[in-house]
Amino acid sequence: MDLVCPVCNCMASYLISCPDCGGPMEDSGVVQDFYDDYSPYLDRSITDKVDGAAEDECMHLFYCPSCDSKQRLPIKRVKI
Ligand SMILES: [Zn+2]
Numbered sequence: 863m864d865l866v867c868p869v870c871n872c873m874a875s876y877l878i879s880c881p882d883c884g885g886p887m888e889d890s891g892v893v894q895d896f897y898d899d900y901s902p903y904l905d906r907s908i909t910d911k912v913d914g915a916a917e918d919e920c921m922h923l924f925y926c927p928s929c930d931s932k933q934r935l936p937i938k939r940v941k942i
């Protein structure tokens with residue numbers, strides 16, 4: 863049994879509204895990928911703690927193309 867992020871694994875997509883302009887925000891991917899782009903499949907137990915996210919959550923960055931606003935949203939991992 864594994865804990866996986868449904869968004870990273872294309873099992874679900876999240877549509878959230880921009881807190882500034884109310885427009886749709888786009889998923890820009892996992893936050894760790896911005897710091898560590900050589901291996902997105904690295905054991906995340908260390909980077910998760912640095913990021914402040916719980917181990918069973920995947921921190922995603924959402925971006926608003928209308929007003930350039932960015933927001934972090936932790937995605938709850940699901941068991942498969
Ligand atoms: Zn994810």
Ligand SMILES: [Zn+2]
Pocket residue numbers: 880881882883884885926927928929930931
């Ligand atoms: Zn916006």
